Amino acid sequence: MVSIMDFTMPKKFFQMLVFNLTLIQIVLGGNVLIWPTDGSHWLNIKIILEELIQRNHTVTALASSATLFINSNPDSPVNFEVIPVSYNKSNIDSLIEHMIMLWIDHRPTPLTIWAFYKELGKFLDAYFQINIQICDGVLNNPKLMARLQKGGFDVLVADPATVCGDLIALKLGIPFIYTLRFSPASTVERHCGKIPAPVSYVPAALSELTDQMTFGERIKNIISYSLQDYIFQSYWEEWNSYYSKILGKPTTLCETMGKAEIWLIRTYWDFEFPRPYLPNFEFVGGLHCKPAKPLPKEMEEFIQSSGKNGVVVFSLGSMVKNLTEEKANLIASALAQIPQKVLWRYKGQKPATLGNNTQLYDWIPQNDLLGHPKTKAFITHGGTNGIYEAIYHGVPMVGVPMFADQPDNIAHMKAKGAAVEVNLNTMTSVDLLIALRTVINEPSYKENAMRLSRIHHDQPVKPLDRAVFWIEFVMRHKGAKHLRPAAHNLTWFQYHSLDVIGFLLVCVTTAIFLVIQCCFFFFQKFGKIGKKVKRE
């Protein structure tokens, strides 16, 4: 007699063969497609790509013909597929300029919160026009799509700040992974990724609140969540029809984003306030950090000349090149008054008030400087990459945040006692000077920065290794479905159990109504009998 097992052997054998071939392929090196976002986002994802290449994988990035940092290095080991777009770099520059001005003019305070979010909505509209060109450049480009189909990719790693990566993965029939810092008010993580965020202690991103909120701040928080949700729902409307058209069925952007296998978040609990998350979220903040390398000779000599006072490192990041003459002079005169030497990354004209202790540089090896034992403080715009380098090396910060997540990032570092903030718009020379003296001379700032550094270094697995592990996991298993919460299968009212609560309320109300009716009936009946008896 032939048993069921014998019949199924060929199928099982075939399955084992496919699994083993997949494993062999991964060991020999997989094939990874990247959907990046420009600017500092690229600087972060680049580290992952380099590690993937080191581990024998082939990496291909899709990048528009008008990028700032992506594809700028001809020696890059990453393959590039260029997406033709009609806009150019200056369009992007002006969009960034617009975003910076949005924050500088409308930085959300309780009074300006509505104006801010209205402007944010306008910015999103402008961004939509650029983003949709990139999407069209791939999805409506049969030649490129055919090349990608033939590419045999195992996984797509997307930065969702540029929309459409998920859509391309679905069209290619491969799993995709997100890498992101956050979405405003975690709208994407909450609505599409299904992480819960109790508004009572999880501050809305961009709100500059912490996990310790007063009653007033909790009101601000709930309003921040509601406004950002409202703006995003409107922004998504435009995408929903595009997504439905491309996929040929009614769908939404959010539903598609929810199909991400893993969410690599660019923070960790040294930076983040502890909050709920799901097993397919991995916090890999600081994955780009590494020990300091020796500095160029001239720079090292300048640092050594500071003696026991040490040095201050100052950078406003890669997006800001110039300041107004007045602002630059104000800053330079504050720097001139501290005993430390200062290394200032600044491409603008030399300020008249620049002190002898301050050196200007077009570019600085920021990580190597922050890791130098003589570095006493870091003046930073508060980009996540820079903040993580400061955490890694345990350097206290003076934050001069400008836009996007920067004010929020500095709020985190302030709450953890490792930074002081000055407002670029309103600060005086004295404000900056006091801030600098505080973080340098008050030991608690250095101690807190060192505490964060110890937390960062004391993880079971390094962030970069974890990021790469989960990308390879998705390649090995063709997804990570075992980490996907069933919340994705529920409608919003089912998710919040509104149908169940409604049903139970109806049951309880009916029961109460019936009991009252019965009481009334018996009261009437026995009341009448009572009266009758009395009368008799």
Next chain:
Amino acid sequence: MVSIMDFTMPKKFFQMLVFNLTLIQIVLGGNVLIWPTDGSHWLNIKIILEELIQRNHTVTALASSATLFINSNPDSPVNFEVIPVSYNKSNIDSLIEHMIMLWIDHRPTPLTIWAFYKELGKFLDAYFQINIQICDGVLNNPKLMARLQKGGFDVLVADPATVCGDLIALKLGIPFIYTLRFSPASTVERHCGKIPAPVSYVPAALSELTDQMTFGERIKNIISYSLQDYIFQSYWEEWNSYYSKILGKPTTLCETMGKAEIWLIRTYWDFEFPRPYLPNFEFVGGLHCKPAKPLPKEMEEFIQSSGKNGVVVFSLGSMVKNLTEEKANLIASALAQIPQKVLWRYKGQKPATLGNNTQLYDWIPQNDLLGHPKTKAFITHGGTNGIYEAIYHGVPMVGVPMFADQPDNIAHMKAKGAAVEVNLNTMTSVDLLIALRTVINEPSYKENAMRLSRIHHDQPVKPLDRAVFWIEFVMRHKGAKHLRPAAHNLTWFQYHSLDVIGFLLVCVTTAIFLVIQCCFFFFQKFGKIGKKVKRE
């Protein structure tokens, strides 16, 4: 001039010295205090203790004078502090018997759910009487407390199924870590640990539901949560006054439990349905699993004699020794009908219907048997330890759950397609036979078991190493406060934002009221003028 820094140097130097001494101490080996729970709980925590001892730490366990498994091995490298109690092993045995009967008689169905939870409440009362003796045996025992104070412990690892470990840690002024499988309806994890559990897709423990629920099941789920919460709140009442008395201030059991630095949960996403958690929760299920060792010669020969049919491993765990004669015969006659050989761990009398293919054993090397390539299926009561060994080796299961988490565990394995369940109470010989044939002959069961096995083996760090890492982390840093959510600082109505929502509702209502009043006022005023004008 002496700067602020110079003044603070001695303080900083002292702090660095203390930190470095702590590090040296940890490298040389820390001092760990254990607050265990007996039975299968001990079998799990023992693995962690052995690893801690391997890593040069000193381990001392507090155990009552009437234990089942704890302290049973005189060669154990664990130091024991014996807590004198007035009850004996037979009292514990009868309590366990009581618990088994509770489940067998009242296993929760929609109709018996209330009766079940009422009985569970009674069981908890009986358990309270035993537990409080253990607490008193330490906390009201000045000599033992003085010895523990002198012991210089760095951390206490507690199984919260036996209450009071946290209290001892607080009295000793050391941080504590929990290791647990779950609490009924995750009451402890939710209320004291602050993990969110959306009732729409996170099934209440003990409910035997999965993450895919129909409308009716979601109603059952919400009722399960409510009833278990209610029973626990009542049970906790008794403890709250005890805790307040010991700590000399008004407090609650739950508030004290919430001070745990890390929660080591004895499951992982191979077993668990994906659900939200917090950064101080670590899922270390299967930490006791290891590759199979060679079997005793006689056993290996018996297995080899099964030929290509292979063998079935059968154990109802360490708590159940005997079955009724009728039940044993029923099982034996089912086993006699399969072509596989069967290894049955059974201490009772040899059943009359026992087939030639079945061998009885007082004890079996379960993990080594499950890891044997000839093992085709595992008949199990569904204890977490055994299920994890089956997952580790990729063996499909027939579940015969009896009590505690067992029915729930089997529900998980059924949902993941790796097990079939039979009801010990109602099953016939044919039921067991069909279940066995199904898991052995239908390839999907083996495939799913292998899928879970692959998930289990493909983790960035092994569960045991993660458990030990976080215990050592807490020793190195004297806690893990950076992982503690701010939810612990909120009252329940603040946590649910009821105060903020109430305030906003009042604001909106007032605004609407004012608008209506204004409209009414203007309508009256201009209405009158209108009439006047008309009259004129």
